[in-house]
Amino acid sequence: MPVSETNDVKSNRLSSADYADNFSDIHPPLTPHEALVEADRCYFCYDAPCMTACPTSIDIPLFIRNIQAGNPVGAAKTIFSQNILGGMCARVCPTETLCEEVCVRETAEGKPVKIGLLQRHATDTFMEREQPHPFKRAAPTGKRIAIVGAGPAGLSCAHRLATHGHDVTIFEAREKAGGLNEYGIAAYKTTNDFAQDEVEFIAQIGGITIETGKALGRDVTLDQLAADFDAVFLGLGLPGVNALGLDGEDALGVIDAVDFIGVLRQADDLSLLEIGRRVVVIGGGMTAIDAAIQSRLLGAEEVTIAYRRGQETMNASLYEQELAQTHGVVIRHWLAPKSLHVSDGAVFAITLEKTGLDSATGKLAGTGELVTLEADQVFKAIGQTPDAGPLEGLSIELENGRIRTGADRRTSHAKIWAGGDCIAGGEDLTVVSVEDGKIAAESIHKALMA
């Protein structure tokens, strides 16, 4: 096939108005009146399924009734009492597979109460009105806890520990706190520096010190933390990314999607970001979707997501898939990357092999049929990996490379707890990380005060 060997990557593909428009809030917040009308749709169910579906067990019927009764600030307090990152979760939770999926109005009419948007209305109103911090710190206990990682798990754990009167120091490798909330979420899902506002809000409880630019294994070691502090919580996240394992992977234009998303989030001027005319994203999860949509929004003309299995096994929710499609992203299933085409050190195309399930073994197998797609950029979004390096020598049990914890999020080391994406068995969701941090904090509190 005729393939152009030029690598068309450039910045300034759009007008400044287009950039602003494309990266504004993807789901505009409800107006106060819309919130009242939407809140009235809630049936205030008994033993509500939405509440059971929420990993942090937010009392959803109660907070919606707070809104209905003209008390959005009270609604926010109801939310924060279970989930101190309720503001971010309202933006990034895949509600369509959690609370809203089990809403009885979904059962009844296929139109669930817009729980996510109502939660956002409550938490945004709380922030806008500059309310005093809703929780009061208990008398100081004198106990000191080190937390590694200022992502959702670490921040949630820190807040709950601080509320109990403990002193918390968070060590964060990056320049800013927030973890994936700051670096890993599509820009249009969290506009106006919300992640930093939330970190500030959480720290208002007092007793929390955040030391940024301090990486575990480089600036601090785990055995030192375990020795210096009364307890340690690890919220390390997944710092590594999987590789395609193809020749030319280090060529210009072959990029980790997480890095692309992080750079985009940190960019002050989106027009300076370079984007290819034709972009291929490899993967089937939320990262793939976020990278693909944002490529389109930066002005890429053709964006294709290539996923090696069928639609039913994609990690991205159906809702997110449709969102990508309505943004002009083409999702192609049953295609596995086979080779990268590089010219002058830059990628210009990718060849993929059609796949299928082997009729005998039921396993994924290549069919031998090849497809070549022109690609000025190839984004890799085929999963992130844990880094167990800094844990070595501390007899912390792992499971498939991730940290093994009990139901109380305590590791095999008596002084160390862990939560979020770095532990085994998690769902890699912000809201699950928040719950992990909360559970661990309660367990640490119990252990230290025993």
Added chain:
Amino acid sequence: MADLSTSFIGIKSPNPFWLASAPPTDKAYNVERAFEAGWGGVVWKTLGEAGPPVVNVNGPRYGAIWGPDRRLLGLNNIELITDRDLEINLTEITEVKKRWPDRAMVVSIMVPCEEQSWKAILPRVEDTGADGIELNFGCPHGMSERGMGAAVGQVPEYIQMVAEWCKHYSKMPVIVKLTPNITDIRYPARAAKAGGADAVSLINTISSIVSVDLDNFAPVPTIDGKGSHGGYCGPAVKPIALNMVAEIARDAQTRGLPISGIGGIQTWRDAAEYIALGCGTVQVCTAAMTYGFKIVEEMTQGLSDWMDEKGYATIADFQGRAVPNVTDWQYLNLNYITKARIDQDLCIKCGRCHIACEDTSHQAITAMVDGVRHFEVMDDECVGCNLCVNVCPVDDCITMVEMTAGSDPRTGRPIDPDYANWTTHPNNPMAKQAAE
């Protein structure tokens, strides 16, 4: 096509929908627009005595309660009777009636409770060619402080006296408009009848404070920091009005007295309910003030379609049909046994029936069966109260089913097909011995 025309105490109108005496009928301009829109008649906003007209407040006159999407559920007002000159009103009434001879033109009147005052105004109104008069004995605010409106309507003797004056000094049909702000509506209705009134209309507005402003701690609407009770109307008052209409319709002394029904009529169905309880016409105000005059199209069309469907050719065919079925509690059949049934295919599992029954009633609905979320009625606890039906958000999901055979699992007693009421119940110390 059903015939919607009515003849109410001799007053003819092409349909039973009249606009009640209120702001929408204060001027020729409004009334002509109403007639153009299709209203069957109007009761012109209440006229007072000749001389300097009353004055209204210059701040807010209305307060309201709303549903979540600002649907207006109840309205209250502190407006007085017409604040326009009597002569202007009389001239306009004359002209409008002349232009719209087929529409009912009734004039509402409120003057001091003195014979001379009534004697003076009645011929003036009669000269307009109006079809009848309505005596405003109902306004609960403002005018009542001056001995008029509800101050008259709350004293049956005054009602009778004024009605007699009106019948004496005029040939016009007389409708007495009743205030609901009394304990037993039958007394003022009986007084109106005794005074020779041709009909009653009800209800006027209910004394109300619609809300309290929690910032300045004053009733709404607030006039310079103070508030006064107003008159409440709109959909919220319909159940109160229906009961009062029924009380008059079935009272031995007032049975057959023509009634013009008023209170929260928003649709044809509301009107049909009033007519079924004996009303000859209905009067509408809040719905028109909320949506404009066009709503009468829905009302006439809806009533006509329903009558066609049911085979009623005229209003009289179903007028009063519900009256014999309104009775006293003591005559309700205590042998009639129902149980709630939940349609599991329709159930969306919100659990409202369960928690309502569990927390506040009879513990007769499950929440969990065999470890699964499941809502089902336990007949051995169900008293058939209907609360679950009323709190269920799904139409027809829960229904009340009559038991006609076997025994009631709750009491263990066999179902008795015979009617039996409290008057003969063994637990009633006042029970009458069955006549053997």
